[in-house]
Amino acid sequence: MPGFGRSGRHTALLSATAAVLLVATACGSGAGSSSSGAIKIGASLPLSGPVADASKPAYEGYKVWLDQLNKNGGLLGREVELKVLDDGFDQNTVVTNYNRLISQERSDLLLGTFSSRLNLPASAVAERNKMLYVEPSGGAEEIFSRGYDYLFFAQPSTSLDLPEQFVQYIKSLPADQRPKTAAYPTQDDPNTDVTINEFRKELTELGVKTVYSEKYAPDTVNFDPIASAVARAKPDLVIHGAVAANDGAGLVKALQKQQFSPKMMFQTNAPSLIGSYPKAIGAKNTEGIFTSAAWSPNADYKGNAEFVKAYTAAYGSAPGDDAANAYTAGQVLEAAVKGVGSLDQDKLADWLHSHTVQTIVGPLKWDARGVPDGDMLLAQWQSGKFEFVAPAAQKTVDKAVNPKPGWSS
The missing domain is CATH 3.40.50.2300 (Response regulator)
Structure with missing residues (x-):
């Protein structure tokens, strides 16, 4: 099992040629990485294409988490923005999107996309840029076999289990x-x-x-x-x-x-x-x-009933697994930032490797690969x-x- 050390790690950057479509932003424009403006979170989702029906609830789960977060004071005393790009379920586009979110949009934090097919190349971009990457879905073993330090899966277990x-x-x-x-x-x-x-x-x-x-x-x-x-x-x-x-x-x-x-x-x-x-x-x-x-609406975990109520009120129907998984990824990211008290990516990753986070799918803790210890x-x-x-x-x-x-x- 690989350790947490970062020296000597090299991650190949995947090339990309597809164009980027900006689909949605939340809370307006921010001030990038300054210490006084809004904190920017970037993500890509397949909001068009063959799995759009599944990624739409994930986007809604992100937005419910973001709304609750900002109502409770945001992160580090600052409002939080979420910028989402559409990747159309295309691997080249998702690479382009995360490169853009990091280098052009100046995102302070990242959240993952949908499916192993997309998270496999997207997490490589995050790792190369030494940025925390919390993915709501994508449990293929291949994702966790590369010795990445900044990758964390926000479900109880992976595809193998x-x-x-x-x-x-x-x-x-x-x-x-x-x-x-x-x-x-x-x-x-x-x-x-x-x-x-x-x-x-x-x-x-x-x-x-x-x-x-x-x-x-x-x-x-x-x-x-x-x-x-x-x-x-x-x-x-x-x-x-x-x-x-x-x-x-x-x-x-x-x-x-x-x-x-x-x-x-x-x-x-x-x-x-x-x-x-x-x-x-x-x-x-x-x-x-x-x-x-990964999740039950009836589970007696902290915040679960509030999540179900908020999602239902916002979207007119009860949430499903994809919405809950995205919300959980937000919870994990939030816990790390609050636990560390800064946006230092190395410290955020180290904190998650050494702490258990209470979420709506139950307590999550991770091994060196970013694999959680739980059951579906x-x-x-x-x-x-x-x-x-x-x-x-x-x-x-x-x-x-x-x-x-x-x-x-």
Whole structure:
């Protein structure tokens, strides 16, 4: 495990050619890095493109945190601004954006973008510039294997640990209720790649035979060929590595056209988009679909009830995982600045490496890689509600729905 020392570390700067689109700013223009003006926080998000539906709640989570922060006096006695650039889910653009936020916009602090696909190159820009980088999503192991000092993940655990609760649930079932075969369609993304590989490894060890395993491009819109192949394989279980509601719903609707409904279904990310997912596939069709989650609106962690109330008041609906993860990243950044009492990036990173931060997803502490020490939750749609079935301390229902009902017309 790498130490915290910064000498001798070299991070390659990724080249970028795409143009930058300034999407939104909060609180107006600031005074850069001066000690008297507003503190500038920079971030990039895919507010357009194939995962815009998932990044929009993340942006809203950032804004709820920012509003509460400024109402409580800001940071270091100064108002805080948030400047967000749109990267369109493009790796070149996200690199351009963070370079611009650092060198041209003179951001004092950074917050991360959405997904492992984008956070992988974006965190490299932050590391090269020796700036703290707190990411709300993007748990691929590849991100944390580079010996970075300024990188921190604001969820309880990474993609490698995501299958744990569901695999444990499978193990708890009587032998005649366990799936015998599984299909693994997945978007080609560093985050989903790690998760699906781990799912397949652990389920294979339980005797679950793989009957389909293929990747699709991030810009895929026609899921009919994938659904047709899955339907022909007739798996008991479908583990879908989805990144957003677009591909999550796209596969479900394609499976409906094939009139194939697996006995069990787990999708990453998409089902936790509680505002858009049921609308996309039909509320009745969510029944029995599993996913993982980093956060529960019912958890009794400090500030959680206030976050849910504030978000609901601002946006007219309850928050989901992506909004909560972004809010948590803001909490982590806030705690570091208040703990250090300055914007010194080295001190901020050292402080987070040696302290536990109380957040709405629970207490977070990190190892030398910026990896948190915690557990994800196992969630499932039941009777039109996003419920939690594991671990026991976070359960909102007595038991999981199994098998999954067929699709509703």
